[in-house]
Amino acid sequence: MKKGQIYEGIVQRVDFPNKGVVEIEGNKVIVKNVVPGQKISFAVNKKRAEKYEGKLLEVLEKSPLETREKVCKHFGNCGGCSYQTMPYEDQLEMKKGQVKRLIDSVCKEYEFEGILASPTEWGYRNKMEFSFGDEYKGGPLALGLHKKGSFHDILTVDDCAIVDKDYNMILNCVLKFASDHGLDYYHKLSHTGYLRHLLVRKAVKTQEILINLITTSQLEEVRESGENYNDKDSIFQPLVEQLRKLPLQGNIVGILHTNNDSQADVVKSDYMEVLYGRDYIYEELLGLKFKISTFSFFQTNSLGAEVLYSKVREYVGETKDRTIFDLYSGTGTIAQLLAPVAKKVTGVEIVEEAVEAARENASLNGLSNCEFIAGDVLKVIDSLKDKPDIIVLDPPRDGIHPKALDKIIDFSVKRIVYISCKPTSLARDLDVFLAKGYEVEKVCAVDMFPGTVHVETVCLLSKKA
Numbered sequence: 026m027k028k029g030q031i032y033e034g035i036v037q038r039v040d041f042p043n044k045g046v047v048e049i050e051g052n053k054v055i056v057k058n059v060v061p062g063q064k065i066s067f068a069v070n071k072k073r074a075e076k077y078e079g080k081l082l083e084v085l086e087k088s089p090l091e092t093r094e095k096v097c098k099h100f101g102n103c104g105g106c107s108y109q110t111m112p113y114e115d116q117l118e119m120k121k122g123q124v125k126r127l128i129d130s131v132c133k134e135y136e137f138e139g140i141l142a143s144p145t146e147w148g149y150r151n152k153m154e155f156s157f158g159d160e161y162k163g164g165p166l167a168l169g170l171h172k173k174g175s176f177h178d179i180l181t182v183d184d185c186a187i188v189d190k191d192y193n194m195i196l197n198c199v200l201k202f203a204s205d206h207g208l209d210y211y212h213k214l215s216h217t218g219y220l221r222h223l224l225v226r227k228a229v230k231t232q233e234i235l236i237n238l239i240t241t242s243q244l245e246e247v248r249e250s251g252e253n254y255n256d257k258d259s260i261f262q263p264l265v266e267q268l269r270k271l272p273l274q275g276n277i278v279g280i281l282h283t284n285n286d287s288q289a290d291v292v293k294s295d296y297m298e299v300l301y302g303r304d305y306i307y308e309e310l311l312g313l314k315f316k317i318s319t320f321s322f323f324q325t326n327s328l329g330a331e332v333l334y335s336k337v338r339e340y341v342g343e344t345k346d347r348t349i350f351d352l353y354s355g356t357g358t359i360a361q362l363l364a365p366v367a368k369k370v371t372g373v374e375i376v377e378e379a380v381e382a383a384r385e386n387a388s389l390n391g392l393s394n395c396e397f398i399a400g401d402v403l404k405v406i407d408s409l410k411d412k413p414d415i416i417v418l419d420p421p422r423d424g425i426h427p428k429a430l431d432k433i434i435d436f437s438v439k440r441i442v443y444i445s446c447k448p449t450s451l452a453r454d455l456d457v458f459l460a461k462g463y464e465v466e467k468v469c470a471v472d473m474f475p476g477t478v479h480v481e482t483v484c485l486l487s488k489k490a
């Protein structure tokens with residue numbers, strides 16, 4: 026096979042997260058963003074050793090698995106969902122196979138428990154980060170998600186099916202307001218412009234909504250109409266009024282404005298002001314209450330999180346009189362679900378705001394046997410006085426830092442429960458655990474993100490006797 030050559034073939038399977046495998050003349054070619062069973066044409070664009078990669082040119086025939094119509098008008102253009110045309114059962118089968126193949130690649134003997142479904146397939150997200158931009162160079166202001174495969178172009182996703190209708194209404198209101206006032210978006214290359222992101226959180230159980238508009242401080246520079254925007258209140262108060270008048274199902278409890286002048290394309294805060302109400306919402310999971318601030322990590326599918334955490338609780342097993350470490354603890358959800366039945370739980374989390382929320386949550390839930398420490402697991406772990414009996418790990422996508430992994434293994438605890446949102450990172454870390462005397466007892470996938478390529482995995486490790 027040569028670079029640049031065009032081929033046709035059937036996608037045999039899709040490996041995590043989106044790697045379609047097509048076999049041509051005995052060679053395997055990886056083509057991204059396809060559905061298993063589709064007949065596609067692609068151009069070979071990379072060849073490394075005997076590994077080929079192809080760029081999708083056209084879907085020639087849809088897959089026998091694509092038995093239903095797309096649900097939202099953005100599907101196909103939006104980078105969010107990939108599998109709306111596949112029934113949910115088939116999506117689950119595919120993700121189950123993806124996780125199993127990855128774990129099988131590092132571990133031969135373990136019990137694979139399959140995949141647990143999200144309780145709701147649509148409208149399941151409790152948080153969205155929308156970006157401002159234009160739909161095409163020089164086009165009108167857009168607010169939404171990046172177009173599939175595009176770094177710059179933004180699609181206004183006002184019909185998104187994985188959030189409920191309140192998000193779509195809020196998005197339209199903010200976009201209209203920004204367009205009416207001639208506000209420009211922040212241009213990533215020239216670092217000029219005003220509007221960056223709109224962050225919306227809505228708790229499923231309490232129906233509380235928090236809205237956060239993230240801008241640079243370059244308001245005057247981007248002023249296009251004749252109005253005087255020197256006083257920020259003069260533009261934000263009408264927006265607050267308009268948002269509060271929306272006929273939403275949920276209840277807006279806070280509207281915030283955040284300044285972010287950093288050059289990185291991330292949602293973060295240099296300075297934040299509360300325009301209305303408060304700067305947090307409450308959500309309830311498995312009978313406990315959690316305060317969630319604007320930037321803290323919280324599982325984005327609340328009902329799915331209950332499924333995930335129930336599996337974690339099952340894998341953690343007997344906790345009576347046990348000391349537990351919850352490393353990468355976010356707002357302390359797992360620690361607090363385990364604390365009522367354990368001797369003590371210590372959570373470690375790098376985002377200070379999340380740690381403060383975790384402490385508040387613990388007292389809100391009447392738990393006095395959990396402590397939360399702010400800092401990098403890699404460093405904090407050296408100063409922990411307690412000796413853990415059980416460790417729960419829920420690291421970010423890239424998995425655990427190799428040096429932190431060694432320190433975790435040095436505790437030599439009998440049981441470790443590892444939760445991962447990226448099974449490729451999990452497989453890499455499991456390899457280290459296996460080499461250092463642990464065995465994988467059980468693995469269970471949990472689908473927290475229907476329609477998308479993502480999947481969560483829970484793994485129970487035990488120390489060999």
Ligand SMILES: C[S@@+](CC[C@H](N)C(=O)[O-])C[C@H]1O[C@@H](n2cnc3c(N)ncnc32)[C@H](O)[C@@H]1O
Nearest residue numbers: 322324353354355374375376401402419420421
């Ligand atoms: C996947 S989240 C898990 C959060 C929590 N267990 C939950 O279910 O809500 C990973 C968390 O790890 C935190 N984190 C990332 N790197 C870290 C580090 N080096 N040390 C401590 N926490 C870290 C992130 O801020 C995030 O809250």
